[in-house]
Amino acid sequence: MNKVNMGSIRGLFVTGTDTGVGKTIVTAAITAALRAEGLDAGVWKPVQSGALLGSGVTDAERLLQSTGINGRPEAVAPFTFEAPLTPMLAAKHAGVTFTLNELIAAGKPLIKRYEALLIEGAGGVAVPLTDDALVVDLISELHIPALIVARSSLGTINHTLLTASFLRHHEIPIVGVIMNDGELTERHDDPSADTNAELIEQYSGLKVLGRFPRMHTDVNSETLIHTIQKTIQLAPIRQALKFNL
Ligand SMILES: Nc1ncnc2c1ncn2[C@@H]1O[C@H](COP(=O)(O)OP(=O)(O)O)[C@@H](O)[C@H]1O
Ligand SMILES: [Mg+2]
Structure with a gap:
């Protein structure tokens, strides 16, 4: 297999324990906060499925809107498919096939344009992207570290x-x-949410960088920035993106 020569990428791959756990909102908040510090961070969504560009609900459009980045959604997400299926199948439904190398090569303009990129995955780490590659293989090929977005609620330790x-x-x-309170509501008491982060640290040896609170819908980027600065340790993220060297 011919490898695309991309040089070394300054990037952080934002993955999650599942689809719908808050990868997009957290990626947008982190990127907006870094940009507010004057850092040249961009966003990349290598492949997305579930809606077409122009609908306003795709991750690429939400990422641009919430970060205030002035970019074209088709540049942020070069591969977008309408079917609400895993990217590999959604692409097949649209009659499109792509390889992992093609997926990576399509991000080259973004890699050149920004000093560093926050890259949002699709679903979780074991989601099929092509006939022979999962999301984890994309992260491996990019040679960048990962950040895990997890639910704050019961079940999250296992995931x-x-x-x-x-x-x-x-x-x-x-x-x-990063623990995300997005699904926690006042109506459903979940006592596990107070102890999940500590137990994840204990059993994984990983650092929980903080807990992102549940926000009102339609928050603006200023509120996202303020909230992430208040609740999440950003230093390890800046370091992963080599912003403080
Ligand atoms: N902390 C939160 N506060 C409010 N809404 C949230 C929060 N986290 C996630 N959501 C909402 O839940 C849905 C799923 O989140 P999203 O970021 O799209 O997850 P993912 O990118 O992992 O699929 C979205 O509609 C999002 O706006
Ligand atoms: Mg998303």
Whole structure:
């Protein structure tokens, strides 16, 4: 297989324990906060499925809108498919095939344009991207560390430890875990949310960088920036992106 020569990429891969855990909102908040510090961080969503560009609901469009980055969604997400299926199948439905190398090569303009990139995965680490590659293989090929976004709620210890174990099996460095309260509501009491982070640290040896609170819908980027600065340790993220060397 011919490898695309990309040089070394300054990037952080934002993965999650599942789809819908908050990767997009957390990626947007981190990127917006770094940019507010004057750092030249961009976003890349190598492949997305579930809606077409122009709908306004795709991750690429949400990332641009929430970060205030002035870019084209088709540059942020070069591969977008409508079917709400795993990218490999959604692409097949659209009659498109791509290789891991093609997926990576399509990000080259973004890699050149920004000093460093926050790269949002699709679903979790074991999600099929092509006939012979999972998300974890994309992270491996990019040679960048990963950040895990996890639910704060019951079940998250199992999902987070499995995700960490799979990444480690592929020798991918893990910067830390961000717990997201997105699904916690006042109506459903979940006593596990107070102890999950501590137990994840104990059993994984990973650092939980903080707990992102549940926000109102339609928050602006100023609120996202303020919230992430208040709740999440950003130093390990800046370091992973080599912003403080
Ligand atoms: N902390 C939060 N506060 C409010 N809404 C949230 C929060 N986290 C996630 N959501 C909402 O839940 C849904 C799934 O989050 P999203 O970031 O799209 O997850 P993923 O990218 O992992 O699929 C989105 O509609 C998002 O706006
Ligand atoms: Mg997303």
